[in-house]
Amino acid sequence: MIPAPSPGQGDDKIISVRNLRFTYEGGVVAITDLSIDIRKGDYVALVGGNGSGKTTFAKNLNGLLRPSSGIVTIRGRDAARTAVPELAKIVGYAFQNPDYQLFCATVEEEVRFGPLNLGYSEDDIRRKVERALDAMNLQHLRDKPPLSLRLGERRRVSIASVIAMDPDIFILDEPTTGLDTEESDMLMQKLQNLNVEGKTIILITHDMRLVSEHAKRVVVMSVGRIILDSDPRGAFSDLEILRRSNLEPPAVTKLAHALKDKGIPADVISPQELVFHLLRGGESR
Amino acid sequence: MTGFVDLYTEGNTFLHRVDPRVKITAVILLSILAFVLSSLEALAVLLAFIMVLVVLSRTPLAKTAFSFKFVFRLMLLIVILWPLFDRSGEPVIASFGPLVLTEPALLRGVTSATRIGCLATVWYILMFTTQQRDIVRALVKLGIRFDFGLTLAISLRFFPTFSATIGSIMDAQRARGLEFGKGGPLKRTRNYVAVLIPAIVSAMRTADGLSWALQSRAYGARLDRTYLRDFKMKWSDYLALAAVVLVLVLPLTAKYVFGMEL
Numbered sequence: 001m002i003p004a005p006s007p008g009q010g011d012d013k014i015i016s017v018r019n020l021r022f023t024y025e026g027g028v029v030a031i032t033d034l035s036i037d038i039r040k041g042d043y044v045a046l047v048g049g050n051g052s053g054k055t056t057f058a059k060n061l062n063g064l065l066r067p068s069s070g071i072v073t074i075r076g077r078d079a080a081r082t083a084v085p086e087l088a089k090i091v092g093y094a095f096q097n098p099d100y101q102l103f104c105a106t107v108e109e110e111v112r113f114g115p116l117n118l119g120y121s122e123d124d125i126r127r128k129v130e131r132a133l134d135a136m137n138l139q140h141l142r143d144k145p146p147l148s149l150r151l152g153e154r155r156r157v158s159i160a161s162v163i164a165m166d167p168d169i170f171i172l173d174e175p176t177t178g179l180d181t182e183e184s185d186m187l188m189q190k191l192q193n194l195n196v197e198g199k200t201i202i203l204i205t206h207d208m209r210l211v212s213e214h215a216k217r218v219v220v221m222s223v224g225r226i227i228l229d230s231d232p233r234g235a236f237s238d239l240e241i242l243r244r245s246n247l248e249p250p251a252v253t254k255l256a257h258a259l260k261d262k263g264i265p266a267d268v269i270s271p272q273e274l275v276f277h278l279l280r281g282g283e284s285r
Numbered sequence: 286m287t288g289f290v291d292l293y294t295e296g297n298t299f300l301h302r303v304d305p306r307v308k309i310t311a312v313i314l315l316s317i318l319a320f321v322l323s324s325l326e327a328l329a330v331l332l333a334f335i336m337v338l339v340v341l342s343r344t345p346l347a348k349t350a351f352s353f354k355f356v357f358r359l360m361l362l363i364v365i366l367w368p369l370f371d372r373s374g375e376p377v378i379a380s381f382g383p384l385v386l387t388e389p390a391l392l393r394g395v396t397s398a399t400r401i402g403c404l405a406t407v408w409y410i411l412m413f414t415t416q417q418r419d420i421v422r423a424l425v426k427l428g429i430r431f432d433f434g435l436t437l438a439i440s441l442r443f444f445p446t447f448s449a450t451i452g453s454i455m456d457a458q459r460a461r462g463l464e465f466g467k468g469g470p471l472k473r474t475r476n477y478v479a480v481l482i483p484a485i486v487s488a489m490r491t492a493d494g495l496s497w498a499l500q501s502r503a504y505g506a507r508l509d510r511t512y513l514r515d516f517k518m519k520w521s522d523y524l525a526l527a528a529v530v531l532v533l534v535l536p537l538t539a540k541y542v543f544g545m546e547l
Contacts, residue, residue: 064456085462093460099490100450101457103482113479117462147486161461 014040014168014200015061020070022056022224030056032224034070040168043201045211045232048221049246054204057221058171061202062091075168089118092167096174098158102146107138107157110146114165125164132164136190152183159187169200176207188214209250212236212269220245237267291445292352292412300342300414304522305423311529312411318533319403325392327536327547328399334532335406344413352413356405360398367394417441426516432505439495447488454483 015038022031030053038044046054059065060072063084072079074090095101104110111132115125133139136156141149146157155175162170172191176184188210195201195214205211211218211232218235220228222245228235236242236253249257256268256277264277300308315335322328339349367390374389411420418438425434455465458479465476499505540547 059456062460064460084459085464088460088462095453095457095460097453099487100454100483101461101479102486103479113463114461117464165462 012040013037014042014075016071016073017060018071018073020057020060020072021068022053022060022065023068024056030224031060034221034225036219036226036229038200038202040200041195041198043195043214043216044203045215045218046202046204046221047206047208047211047218047245047247051223052221052245053224054221055173056224058093058173058202058204061169061171062093063087064093085118088114088165088167090167091169091171092162092165093171094155094159094162094173094175096177098151098154099147101158101161102154105145106143107146107149107160108133108142110157111138111161111164114161118165128164128166132160135163135193136160137186152179152187155179156187156190159190163194167199169202170194171202171204173204174206175203176205176210184210206247208236208242208248208253212250212253220247232269233267236269239266291417292348292409293416294342294344294348294413296343296414298341298343298414299525300338300410302521303525304516304518305411305415305419306427306516306518307522307526307529308411308415309420309423309427310526312407314529314533315407316404318536319400319407321537321540322400322547323396324547325396325399328396328403332399332403332406335403335410338410339406339413342410342413348413349409352409353406356402359405360402363398363401364391364394367391367397422512422514423516431510443491446491447484450487451480451484454480454487457483 015036017034017036020031020034021029023029034053034057046058048054056065060067061074061079063079063082066080074082074087079087102110104113108129111129112125115128120128133142136159138153138156138160141153141157146154149157159172159175170191175187175191179187184207191201191203192214203210203215215232218228218230218232219226220235220241227245228238228241236249239249239257242249250269252271252274253267253269256264256274257266259278260266263281264274268274268277315331319328319331322331368386369384371390371393372385372387374387377385377387378391379386415423421434421438421441424437425431458476459465463476463479466473468476536547539545
């Protein structure tokens with residue numbers, strides 16, 4: 001159980017956002033008033049309908065966008081006063097479309113690009129690149145031109161190029177869009193590994209199955225604010241909020257809701273749990 | 286990097302309502318006039334006339350200022366550069382070693398800058414008051430082949446999309462620690478390769494997808510295509526056309542028939 005964020009909860013707070021407001025040039029208010037704390041090692045699923053402000057929020061965390069008002073603190077530093085390359089060492093951001101960043105002749109060069117920009121030593125870069133290639137299972141593709149790879153592989157290259165920069169926080173914007181189940185499960189497993197290593201993951205996604213299987217915390221956004229912040233179990237039991245945010249709970253949770261009259265609890269998030277409750281229901285009858 | 290990707294502003298002024306074909310003709314005629322006139326006074330009057338039309342189009346001031354900033358810079362550049370290459374005439378206003386500034390050269394520089402100013406701004410009247418699709422449709426009506434018109438329409442249509450893509454690409458590379466506008470010229474150029482290649486790849490993917498989409502909707506099956514909305518000249522359009530022809534013919538008559546120095 002992850003408790004709701006409360007101020008003054010020790011030093012493991014890696015991200016702290018207070019009253020963030022962001023208005024795009026032209027007057028579109030994308031974030032109205034957002035406050036959140038994220039702790040080191042957390043795995044946050046950032047979900048919400050299109051246009052709810054997820055990506056805008058995420059871009060405020062790595063300095064690509066600067067808050068119109070409010071304070072974003074990353075590992076104790078004010079993000080608004082920190083240069084993007086400095087923030088890039090702490091906050092890695094993998095864009096939804098890998099093709100927006102791939103331009104090198106080989107996968108290896110592509111992965112080197114980030115740490116090279118950050119000015120690490122050659123030895124250091126080599127080590128980081130190897131680790132990143134290993135982490136995303138790309139060793140066998142290292143000499144291939146990234147643009148010739150399949151979408152799932154290109155995504156892995158783009159994420160590997162973030163891993164090579166060795167940030168503490170990973171923001172992934174819909175990393176599984178367009179991937180088949182196998183590719184997507186493999187990618188999610190790799191991200192899980194990063195989280196186990198102690199990295200903080202912020203996953204922007206529409207896929208509630210992935211959220212239920214991987215995230216420790218679900219943050220639901222709607223029209224520029226957070227409307228729900230809880231563990232997956234709590235989030236999926238509130239069908240009304242999910243519907244309001246155009247989100248679809250995992251099929252197994254919907255099934256559990258449909259079986260409410262038979263004494264199945266509403267907060268089931270995995271098939272195993274449902275089987276457990278069904279069998280127990282059968283015994284007591 | 287901010288700007289207005291579409292110059293058109295919704296409106297209901299006379300300039301918005303008049304047939305786009307008349308507007309295109311008017312812009313071409315006024316451009317011809319800018320070439321024919323040679324005196325600074327006459328060109329200045331023409332520029333003022335164009336500015337009056339811009340004001341009448343009720344285009345927001347911010348958009349006008351943004352658009353004309355480039356024109357103004359270009360004019361300034363011409364005034365500054367002209368005397369560097371043209372040192373003929375008397376009297377000399379100033380001289381620094383080999384650099385000589387003469388009054389006639391300065392006058393010629395200002396005159397050319399004003400002419401370029403006319404030629405550049407007059408097209409904005411069309412762009413400010415006409416939707417892109419109407420411009421294209423009018424060009425096709427005027428006899429340009431439909432597929433050329435469609436090509437033009439598509440390039441205009443994808444301009445905002447493409448500039449948004451470039452913005453995203455620059456963001457993506459900045460997130461990887463790339464700093465634009467830092468380092469020597471060579472490094473800067475190399476930095477832009479990181480934007481250029483993804484931009485070209487993305488444009489080619491878009492173009493490829495677009496051509497499939499066009500074909501799957503039977504594009505090119507018929508050459509004599511029809512339109513849902515057609516242009517029809519009203520009496521007010523003919524009146525506007527006549528007025529524009531007069532604006533061209535009167536100064537020309539004055540210059541070439543009556544020998545006035547315009």
